[in-house]
Amino acid sequence: xxxxxxxWSIFRIxxxxxxxxPGELIGRSLLIIxxxxxxxQLWKITFEAAGTVSINGMTLYSTMWYxxxxxxxxxxxxxxxxxxxxxxxxxxxxxxxxxPYSFLLYQFSNSMGETIxxxxxxxxxxxxxxxxxxxxxxxxxxxxxxxxxIFGTWVLNYCITCLIGLxxxxxEDVSPYMWIYQKLVFIxxxxxxxxxxxxxxxxxxxxxxxxxxMVYGPSQLFVTPSLELFVNVLLMQFxxxxxxxxxxxxxYNRGVTYLTVNGG
Amino acid sequence: xxxIEVNHLQKTFQTKRKAAGLRGSVRALFKPEYxxxxxxxxxxxxxxxxxxxxxxxxNGAGKSTTIKMLTGILxxxxxxxxxxxFVPWKERQKLAYHIGTVFGQRPQLWYHLPAIDTFLLxxxxxxxxxxxxxxxxxxxxxxxxxxxxxxxxxxxxSLGQRMRCEVAASLLHRPKLLLLDEPSIGLDVVAKQHIRxxxxxxxxxxxxxxxxxxxxAGDLEALCRRVIIINHGQIVYEDIVSNLKRxxxxxxxxxxxxxxxxSKDFSINGVEILKIxxxxxxxxxxxxxxxxxxxxxxxxxxxxxxxxxxxDPPLEDVIAKIYEQARETELSx
Amino acid sequence: xxxxxxxxAVWKANLLSVMEYRVSFITQVLGMMLNDFMYFxxxxxFFDRFKDVRGWGVSDMYITYGVLASAFGLVSxxxxxxxxxxxxxxxxxxxxYLSLPRPVLLHTVSSRMVSSGMGDFTYGFxxxxxxxxxxxxGFLRFILAxxxxxxxxxxxLIIVGSLAFWxxxxxxxxxxxxxxxxxxGIYPTTLFDNYAKLILFTIIPAALMGAVPAEFxxxxxxxxxxxxxxxxxxxxxxxxxxxxxxxxxxxxxxxIQVEI
Numbered sequence: 001x002x003x004x005x006x007x008w009s010i011f012r013i014x015x016x017x018x019x020x021x022p023g024e025l026i027g028r029s030l031l032i033i034x035x036x037x038x039x040x041q042l043w044k045i046t047f048e049a050a051g052t053v054s055i056n057g058m059t060l061y062s063t064m065w066y067x068x069x070x071x072x073x074x075x076x077x078x079x080x081x082x083x084x085x086x087x088x089x090x091x092x093x094x095x096x097x098x099x100p101y102s103f104l105l106y107q108f109s110n111s112m113g114e115t116i117x118x119x120x121x122x123x124x125x126x127x128x129x130x131x132x133x134x135x136x137x138x139x140x141x142x143x144x145x146x147x148x149x150i151f152g153t154w155v156l157n158y159c160i161t162c163l164i165g166l167x168x169x170x171x172e173d174v175s176p177y178m179w180i181y182q183k184l185v186f187i188x189x190x191x192x193x194x195x196x197x198x199x200x201x202x203x204x205x206x207x208x209x210x211x212x213x214m215v216y217g218p219s220q221l222f223v224t225p226s227l228e229l230f231v232n233v234l235l236m237q238f239x240x241x242x243x244x245x246x247x248x249x250x251x252y253n254r255g256v257t258y259l260t261v262n263g264g
Numbered sequence: 265x266x267x268i269e270v271n272h273l274q275k276t277f278q279t280k281r282k283a284a285g286l287r288g289s290v291r292a293l294f295k296p297e298y299x300x301x302x303x304x305x306x307x308x309x310x311x312x313x314x315x316x317x318x319x320x321x322x323n324g325a326g327k328s329t330t331i332k333m334l335t336g337i338l339x340x341x342x343x344x345x346x347x348x349x350f351v352p353w354k355e356r357q358k359l360a361y362h363i364g365t366v367f368g369q370r371p372q373l374w375y376h377l378p379a380i381d382t383f384l385l386x387x388x389x390x391x392x393x394x395x396x397x398x399x400x401x402x403x404x405x406x407x408x409x410x411x412x413x414x415x416x417x418x419x420x421x422s423l424g425q426r427m428r429c430e431v432a433a434s435l436l437h438r439p440k441l442l443l444l445d446e447p448s449i450g451l452d453v454v455a456k457q458h459i460r461x462x463x464x465x466x467x468x469x470x471x472x473x474x475x476x477x478x479x480x481a482g483d484l485e486a487l488c489r490r491v492i493i494i495n496h497g498q499i500v501y502e503d504i505v506s507n508l509k510r511x512x513x514x515x516x517x518x519x520x521x522x523x524x525x526x527s528k529d530f531s532i533n534g535v536e537i538l539k540i541x542x543x544x545x546x547x548x549x550x551x552x553x554x555x556x557x558x559x560x561x562x563x564x565x566x567x568x569x570x571x572x573x574x575x576d577p578p579l580e581d582v583i584a585k586i587y588e589q590a591r592e593t594e595l596s597x
Numbered sequence: 598x599x600x601x602x603x604x605x606a607v608w609k610a611n612l613l614s615v616m617e618y619r620v621s622f623i624t625q626v627l628g629m630m631l632n633d634f635m636y637f638x639x640x641x642x643f644f645d646r647f648k649d650v651r652g653w654g655v656s657d658m659y660i661t662y663g664v665l666a667s668a669f670g671l672v673s674x675x676x677x678x679x680x681x682x683x684x685x686x687x688x689x690x691x692x693x694y695l696s697l698p699r700p701v702l703l704h705t706v707s708s709r710m711v712s713s714g715m716g717d718f719t720y721g722f723x724x725x726x727x728x729x730x731x732x733x734x735g736f737l738r739f740i741l742a743x744x745x746x747x748x749x750x751x752x753x754l755i756i757v758g759s760l761a762f763w764x765x766x767x768x769x770x771x772x773x774x775x776x777x778x779x780x781x782g783i784y785p786t787t788l789f790d791n792y793a794k795l796i797l798f799t800i801i802p803a804a805l806m807g808a809v810p811a812e813f814x815x816x817x818x819x820x821x822x823x824x825x826x827x828x829x830x831x832x833x834x835x836x837x838x839x840x841x842x843x844x845x846x847x848x849x850x851x852x853i854q855v856e857i
Contacts, residue, residue, distance in 0.1 A: 024769055031773045038781065041788040046647050173621040175713075176628025183635035192639050197646055277850050337695045339849045353848065360698035370693055376614045388606035389697055391599060417617065 006101055007109040014113025029121035032071055036129040039067050056196040061134045062223040063194055068126040069146055069219040070191050073153055076119035078111045080158070084165025085174040094259055104252055108158055115154060138223050145221035145230045152237035153214040159244035160210070166248075169255045189215030196220075210240035267348055267441050267473045268311035268334065274342035275304040275329050275497075303329040305497040306343065311475060313440070316467060318488035318505075319477040320583060326497040327477040331445050334475075335365060348440055361390060364434030364472075368446035371426070372433055373418045379429040380414040383436060390437035397436070404432040407469075408462050424455025431459060435466055441473045448483055460486040481583055493586055500590040514552045520545050520563055521571040532562045543570075603699055604707055608675060611710035622712045629716025630723075633666055637724065640783070653785035659728030661811040664739065665782045667721025668746035668806055673714025676751045678706045680775065682758025683767050691847065702840050706755065725814075735814055742810035745829045749805045750778065752832035755840055762843025774801070782807030802832060 018025065047053070047060045058066070084107065087093040096103050127137060137143070164177045171177075185191055189211035195203055206212045217233035278298040304326040311317045321327050332338035334347050336356030345352060350359040366372070373382045380401065387397030405411045408428050418426060427447060434442060444463070448456045464487055467474050476487055484491050484505060491508060493501040501508075521544040530540055532547070534554035539546040549559055563569065615622055640662070644655035672679060685691055685705060694705045725731060725739050757774045761767055781803035789797065797804040805828040813821035 021766075024766075027767075028769050028773060031777060034777065035780065038784055038788070041793075042650065042784065045650055045788060049647070049649075049651070171620075171624070172618060173624055176624050176632070179628060179632040180635070183632055183638075187635060187639055187642070193643055198642060199645070202642070275850065332692070335696055337692050337848065356695065357698050357700075360696060363696075365696050367692075370689070372693065374610060374614055376617045377610065381610055381613055385606050385610045388603050389699055391603075391698075 010109040011113045018117045032126045040133045064134045066219045068130045069222045072122040078114040080161040081165040085168035088168035142222045142225040145225045146218045149218040159248045185211045213237045266310045267313045270345045272343035273307040276341045277301045314471040316474045316488045318484040318491040321494035325494045363441045364439035365443045366434045368449040378415045408432045444476045519573040523568040625712035626716040629713035630720045633720040651787035653787045661807045663721040663724030664810040665807045666717045667743040670714040670718025671747040672751045673711035676706045677709035677711040679754035683761035686761040738814045745825045746806045746810045748829040752836035755836035759840045759843045
């Protein structure tokens with residue numbers, strides 16, 4: 001347990017560090033305000049045109065709070081893939097191997113430190129806007145379920161972005177993969193449009209993949225908290241964490257072996 | 265006409281003062297307090313056409329600030345200056361056609377391309393004729409011994425090779441004045457020598473004035489005829505290099521080796537013994553206090569001399585001494 | 598003008614620089630095309646389900662998206678440093694451009710090519726083709742509209758980047774503004790009331806990069822042409838004014854970073 005203390009301190013330092021530039025933190029989060037507003041325009045008109053109060057079980061109210069949660073999740077991601085790919089490219093990853101901590105855990109603690117306050121300010125500003133537009137947030141149970149599953153989201157996101165970053169061992173340039181990953185989250189995670197509005201066949205596909213568990217899961221739970229969905233999401237997250245996590249560890253070890261055998 | 269004329273040049277920076285922590289940040293946002301930093305204070309000097317002038321001083325002395333004002337990148341707070349007849353901060357673009365700059369920490373060559381591509385681009389930047397550019401490149405390639413380097417991507421060159429190409433690039437458009445800011449930083453001894461030789465040769469052949477800032481005294485010794493020592497934004501000393509050494513260097517260092525073992529209490533009157541080895545002695549003395557003649561006789565009488573080396577302390581020591589003197593003067597005033 | 602010769606030389610150097618990494622170049626271009634398609638796919642899903650947004654349908658979307666992508670690509674290819682202007686100012690790289698005898702702003706912003714821009718630029722044309730609304734004169738209008746939208750976008754980026762002269766490190770702001778331009782540019786203008794439309798023509802001129810060019814492409818009207826040209830000219834003028842005002846501040850040494 002003592003070894004985990006150091007990761008906690010890394011997390012704490014990054015956390016405090018992210019507060020060092022409050023202007024930057026707040027500035028970034030301000031963008032959620034116009035985004036929420038524009039979503040509101042879009043969905044208000046769409047619901048009006050459809051002529052019904054609820055579509056596929058979602059009302060304008062729940063759609064807006066869903067999107068707020070989704071935006072919060074999406075906008076708080078740190079640029080991990082680029083950092084790691086740079087570490088690989090310039091060989092500094094080799095120096096990290098000398099240190100008495102695990103590279104993977106270090107990066108995780110680091111990125112968590114960066115994420116937390118960003119997510120908080122995003123959620124804060126987003127909530128204020130959506131509250132003003134459609135009314136108060138959903139019941140606390142929704143908050144609880146969302147909070148728990150968000151942690152799984154962060155772990156999954158970490159695994160994937162870390163893997164992309166490590167692919168710098170194989171490819172010259174990892175940015176295209178980040179773009180594709182982000183778009184997959186957009187489409188299959190139900191990020192810009194709640195997943196419930198998708199054609200059924202697409203929903204099935206999406207729900208089998210990790211992206212839905214990352215965005216749709218917490219966001220839907222936030223507005224329609226149900227135990228069944230909660231368990232479902234947790235299960236999906238767990239399965240994918242196992243799969244992606246082990247892929248990550250495996251790839252990392254392969255990379256390290258390659259490095260130590262072949263040099264930087 | 266002097267190529268550079270500087271008169272009472274002054275530059276004061278205002279930097280925001282910020283206390284530590286969150287409260288400090290908030291306070292700084294609403295009620296900012298400023299620190300005044302006088303980077304350059306009433307600086308005056310002249311440089312003749314084709315002269316080799318060195319500007320030396322420790323970090324924060326105001327060298328880079330002065331250079332920036334002379335190239336027109338920075339506006340002074342007071343005073344005036346003329347470079348090649350232009351007022352730099354008013355006629356920057358016009359001046360740019362006639363000066364070359366090399367900043368040790370700011371590369372001009374495009375990193376991913378072979379140096380020659382940057383040269384060709386510079387030709388277009390300085391509005392040179394294509395044929396003229398190519399001829400000039402060939403000439404510089406020979407002068408700087410860069411023929412095999414030109415086609416290699418710059419990122420693959422060693423720092424020394426890169427600096428050579430950088431200096432060559434700065435001379436492409438036949439400037440009348442070359443400004444070098446820490447050109448030899450990070451270079452090994454051989455590379456430094458190469459660069460210095462190349463610069464000196466070009467300066468002579470093309471009558472290019474060279475203003476060099478550095479805190480490497482070796483650059484000065486090798487390249488400059490005259491040197492200005494600057495500290496705390498002011499000129500602390502100004503003279504030609506040879507005078508500098510003579511005036512401040514009254515100390516000599518001597519190293520001798522004897523055929524037989526040296527006694528542990530080897531000593532000579534008026535001489536500071538630095539080190540006694542098995543067969544050798546290293547000593548230092550002030551020529552104004554102890555005549556060279558006396559020391560030499562004592563040394564040869566002390567035993568059978570096998571080897572002897574007499575040297576001046578390095579220019580660095582001279583300069584350090586000047587800084588010290590200047591500081592003492594400042595403290596006492 | 599002699600600046601044209603100079604620009605051509607800079608762009609040639611940009612291209613050579615980028616082509617040094619062939620594989621990366623290709624993955625960037627193809628990756629960006631795929632990226633653009635996937636982003637659009639969401640809208641396909643939306644319009645499949647909801648048919649239209651107050652008269653604005655998927656076909657209109659293809660055109661808007663197309664001109665946005667192509668304009669974005671054009672700026673990335675020829676004025677790639679508009680995205681990184683604030684960083685250039687903050688890390689002192691501006692001094693390099695200041696010490697050379699060419700117009701500073703032009704030299705600075707044109708000295709980089711972003712490879713992925715080729716993917717955006719190409720995809721824009723594909724998107725236009727997919728709209729099913731194309732005609733030959735429409736195609737010509739597409740080219741003109743793309744060019745004018747690119748001018749607006751580049752000018753906007755220059756204005757945002759120039760804020761670094763006053764506020765220091767703002768690289769995140771540039772990213773956010775780019776994000777905002779794209780997002781708001783895509784959304785149908787039928788969504789917005791007049792108040793919002795005002796913002797989208799001024800503070801974040803996304804309308805000038807998406808909806809107005811699209812209108813012009815779909816049908817020639819003097820009104821939309823005038824809006825586009827006026828917008829482009831005004832923003833261009835503003836960007837030059839803001840940059841050079843900030844530059845004066847930089848030259849007087851009041852910028853945040855000071856190296857003595």
